[in-house]
Amino acid sequence: MFNNSKALAVYGATGHTGTFVVAELQRRGLPVVAVGRDISSVPVGVPARTAAIDDAAALDRAFADCAVVINCAGPFLDTAAPIVEAALRAGSAYLDVTAEQASTLAIFERYDEQARAAKVAIVPAVGFYGGLADLLATALIGDRSVDEMTIAVALDHWWPTKGTRKTGERNRVPRVVIKNGSLVPMATPAMTTDWTFEPPHGMQAMEETPLSEIITISRHLHVRNLSSYLNVASLDELRNAATPVPAAIDAEGRSAQRFVMEVVARDGDRSTRAVARGQDIYAVTAPLVVEAAARMLQPTFNRSGALTLGEAFDAEDFLRSLKPEQMTFELNVT
Known part of the structure; x- marks a missing residue:
């Protein structure tokens, strides 16, 4: 679906969770662009772009050549809508890490049809919670x-x-x-x-x-x-x-x-x-959302619309892809 040479944008890259996500993308060798209102503390060597949440034109510039936008900036009641809409304008997939019920529900209700029309996937709540x-x-x-x-x-x-x-x-x-x-x-x-x-x-x-x-x-x-x-x-x-x-x-x-x-x-x-x-x-959210982003880059990924993590991917295969030092799991435990 996407060109693997395109970058993955992390909005809120200098926040606590965003820092873990940027590091995980780097560890996996995936091209990353840090985006946010203040990018002064972005690690050396990571491309960075400034964009305030209420500046649609800056968001458009920040996401213009990105395959996936990962939103790590809460409260998502305030950030999800403008970033989803900017991602849709850019033709980018969208992921976030919200634990908020209202923002998750709003994404499913408001953006499913638009995402299908744009032929991109929008997956909220790709973190520890959700x-x-x-x-x-x-x-x-x-x-x-x-x-x-x-x-x-x-x-x-x-x-x-x-x-x-x-x-x-x-x-x-x-x-x-x-x-x-x-x-x-x-x-x-x-x-x-x-x-x-x-x-x-x-x-x-x-x-x-x-x-x-x-x-x-x-x-x-x-x-x-x-x-x-x-x-x-x-x-x-x-x-x-x-x-x-x-x-x-x-x-x-x-x-x-x-x-x-x-x-x-x-x-x-x-x-x-x-x-x-x-x-x-907070740290375990990074391998979850980065694994989702990496799978979206694969030519075999052809899902679109507003989806949950378990809908978008094979759930057990996804869980097994995580390293034991990141998380362990068991199924059907007696």
Whole structure:
């Protein structure tokens, strides 16, 4: 579909997640262009272009010769629409890493027809939240219908970035879940439960915290009831203004944070489970979104429209392409 010599643009390239994405593109030898309002801290040797989110002409210049645009700049309620529209004008595919339900849903509802007409793919929520759960759920159930699916995430710490805090302040849209096959507002106060993970996380108090995975899974999988939980300990850190930002502990710039995500599907007496484990939810987003971009560059990729990660690619093959040091996963765990 695309010329492999064309670059991949990263909007928000100097932010916390954008820095990981640029480094991963470089590691894989893919041509990258850093784009943003302030490009003063772009690594030496990386081509950079200045474009503010409200400057359509600058965005057009920045994306003019790019095969794929990767949006790493939140809040996506503010950035997704202008960047999607600029990507469409440029004939570029679009990826983002949003955890926001509202921005994900808006992309599916507003841009699917335009993307099909332009013969490009638009894939939102290609990150730890949204994309990873969508891949696990797709690999787990495929075309099978299930009565109930639960996503449970435990973080041993959540050191939020400035971008995460800014998004939380901006995103006050009521959250939704799937009940009886439809998207409905989440009941308040949020549901709580206990969940037993394997060590090191163990037993965790959990709070219902639906993010963009609800929108992506509802888009293409046959799930009658879907809920998503996050451990209370990490939410307490997120809600505490004194919690520090992530601190790098290795050469890749990752924090010490460890995560586990479980997806459990139940249909009658049958129960199946997928589990993913790894280090640093911000860092693991980079191999997810870069793998998606790299696959879009392949001549065999011919999908168009607004798609989820699990729709756009073979979910299990995609998961298996990730390196063990980035993330490990198991399917149909008993």
